[in-house]
Amino acid sequence: MTNATYQSVVDKNAIIALISDAISDSLGPDWTAFDAAHHVMQWLDDEGLMFVKKPERGTECPSSHDGFHHVDTSMESGPNNCFHCERAM
DSSP states (O other), rough: OTTTTTOOOOHHHHHHHHHHHHHHHOOTTTOOOHHHHHHHHHHHHHHHHHOOOOOTTTTTTTTSSSOOOOBBBTTTTTTTTTTOOOOOO
């Protein structure tokens, strides 16, 4: 992954402040927890932020198109190795 592909968020305090503002803005007598959560998600979306599931530990492949290891079925690099990075799986 390159910086050109993904924009990383480094300042967690800025995100915490954004969520805090969204919660403060959403507090009201008729609001439910779901309404407040929806409001927080809307604020995050408006800021261009999104949630991305982290790959499971041990499945990361820096050379693969999707970030996961894929078995080399041709077995050119050996049985049970990754097709893209040739690491043992």
